[in-house]
Amino acid sequence: MGLVMGAFSMQSKQVNYHTDKVDDDLELSVVCHRPEGLEKLEAQTNFSKKELQVLYRGFKNECPSGVVNEEMFKQIYSQFFPHGDASTYAHYLFNAFDSSHNGSIKFEDFVRALSILLRGTTTEKLQWTFNLYDINRDGYINKEEMTDIVKAIYDMMGRFTYPALKTDTTKQHVDAFFQKMDKNRDGVVTLDEFILSCQEDENIMRSLQLFENVI
């Protein structure tokens, strides 16, 4: 199942770009939005102060104002998928990153998500992914949400990666997902069902571990 992987592809790329600037000092003077104290973020995440400084520099380079709105996020994210239309998937990802649900991603939001995706426990990573798929945030993944996510991933990959998609491929993918995940057959997938099903799946477990050593 490639769905979980989709959630992680961007973060790894975001992190890579300024790993060569470890020795740079953190400059807070020119940004509009000042991040919370690094000590606080260090306590709240699995990053060291040094790593947070590197991440902050990369974040500030990409968005000097200190916050990312959805349009900017889509533009940045779409660069990684030149052959497809990543805008819908980027919309869902943006909402998952925007943990305070105020329409913008601050450095703190970015770093907390990254900390979970790169260094969190398996349960934390799966919970984050569940929240990404639970589009209306009612605590369940229903078939409509899963269909929207699968379509968005197909759109993002583009026809070069998924040639000659049949119209029923999305439905098959969603049906297979529910066949595996909806343990009690009530038509929705709960967080417990999601975590249990993912932990039974070696491929998903491997994909969750892939990025742990990126930074």
Ligand SMILES: [Ca+2]
């Ligand atoms: Ca839902």
Ligand SMILES: [Ca+2]
């Ligand atoms: Ca269920």
